[in-house]
Amino acid sequence: MARTLDPPDFELSIELNPDAPAELQGIGTSYWELDGLDPETGDPVWTHRTRDLDFKVWSGTAHYAAAAAVTATVLEYFCTSCGGELTLTSRQALTHVRQGKNIDCRSCSAAVEDQAAKVLSPKASKERARRLSEQESVRLAEEEKRKLELGRREAIVERYPVENSSSEHLIDQASILAKVGALAVLHAVGDSGGLIYPIDFNDDSIGPDQSISSELFMAAWNANLLQIHPTSPSGAFVWEEDVKLGGGVYIHKARFFLPERALSNSASRSSPPLFVPGSTWPVCGRRNALNWPSWLGVSSRRKPAVTSFICSANTGCRI
Known part of the structure; x- marks a missing residue:
């Protein structure tokens, strides 16, 4: 029997990165898709598990792939360092800020911004095309076998x-x-x-x-x-x-x-x-x-x- 979740008591805004391919945008929006809140802990309950998202062709880490595709902002919360809107670096960041912990926004977290930029770099795109070609070759070979x-x-x-x-x-x-x-x-x-x-x-x-x-x-x-x-x-x-x-x-x-x-x-x-x-x-x-x-x-x-x-x-x- 499915458990009953509490509705979110915050607003999560998702902005698509126009430079990201549509496939990657889909991964980003799925990453931030929320079902509700756990009635006992108050923690977010996500629609998709990260391991079920096809992010590995883009990045070895799900939240880096999502960061390259979309910007998630939790309204009415603010960055500890700059005081601006709290753009989230990961799902864990949302959990922590709702627990009262100090969390920095994406702009103040250089590592996330750097990794997001690498996902969309020409070098990464070329490497991704090579991997996709190899995967397709393996798939075709297995099908022929x-x-x-x-x-x-x-x-x-x-x-x-x-x-x-x-x-x-x-x-x-x-x-x-x-x-x-x-x-x-x-x-x-x-x-x-x-x-x-x-x-x-x-x-x-x-x-x-x-x-x-x-x-x-x-x-x-x-x-x-x-x-x-x-x-x-x-x-x-x-x-x-x-x-x-x-x-x-x-x-x-x-x-x-x-x-x-x-x-x-x-x-x-x-x-x-x-x-x-x-x-x-x-x-x-x-x-x-x-x-x-x-x-x-x-x-x-x-x-x-x-x-x-x-x-x-x-x-x-x-x-």
């Missing part, structure tokens, strides 16, 4: 949609190496909200060495037991053009899922992308508790130790 990201997200969703499909066909067609690879990756990386990431081939979490780890992962991926999820960041993909996907995927950046834990991906099933290894791989995080997918045919009471393999050219990889 946002549009590019939106376009890329649409391209990712289009290539890697999540669709209804049974996982039984995939598991029936998959090799034992692909099945073991899916289990090994799930055991090593874990399942965070249904997503499997990051994939790391440099440690022994998936297989005993990098070569076997990549072989296991690729077998599972090419069999579509591991599929790319469309929430993968755009930086996980190679782009031929701004919003045209290439054929490459950076495995350590992409997010994967098991077809039982999310709907299967027909796009990746038809043409798995090329494996592009990254130069720097993220370290795999804490291993999560393992929940073996029932469709892989592994009993929850007997979980194989998938981090130990025997591999040869003749027999391939087996647990």
Whole structure:
């Protein structure tokens, strides 16, 4: 509930500086806009907080920007030094004079007049134009970046949609190496909200060495037991053009899922992308508790130790 304010018991006169730009004049008048007086303290209650005023392009201090734009005079109060009308240097000056403190006018406060003059100086105007140009360039660059990201997200969703499909066909067609690879990756990386990431081939979490780890992962991926999820960041993909996907995927950046834990991906099933290894791989995080997918045919009471393999050219990889 809004509190009830007392009406001002003084008159505040605002005079625009004709040499100030209209935008700055607006800031000056907003700075001095008054709602009323606090009924308990008697202090002025201002309509706008200084931090809500767009003064920083003009000056680092709100009351200097306001002083360059307008002259605020509180009638029936007088300057302590010269005895003339009390032109205010800041909001605080109005509070102080109403508390009975001695306050000097703007003419007797050289610092305020000097700073107000600097705000409107040719040098300041040139610097302000430069800053505004830089800000506009940054804004345009951010807008282009946002549009590019939106376009890329649409391209990712289009290539890697999540669709209804049974996982039984995939598991029936998959090799034992692909099945073991899916289990090994799930055991090593874990399942965070249904997503499997990051994939790391440099440690022994998936297989005993990098070569076997990549072989296991690729077998599972090419069999579509591991599929790319469309929430993968755009930086996980190679782009031929701004919003045209290439054929490459950076495995350590992409997010994967098991077809039982999310709907299967027909796009990746038809043409798995090329494996592009990254130069720097993220370290795999804490291993999560393992929940073996029932469709892989592994009993929850007997979980194989998938981090130990025997591999040869003749027999391939087996647990």
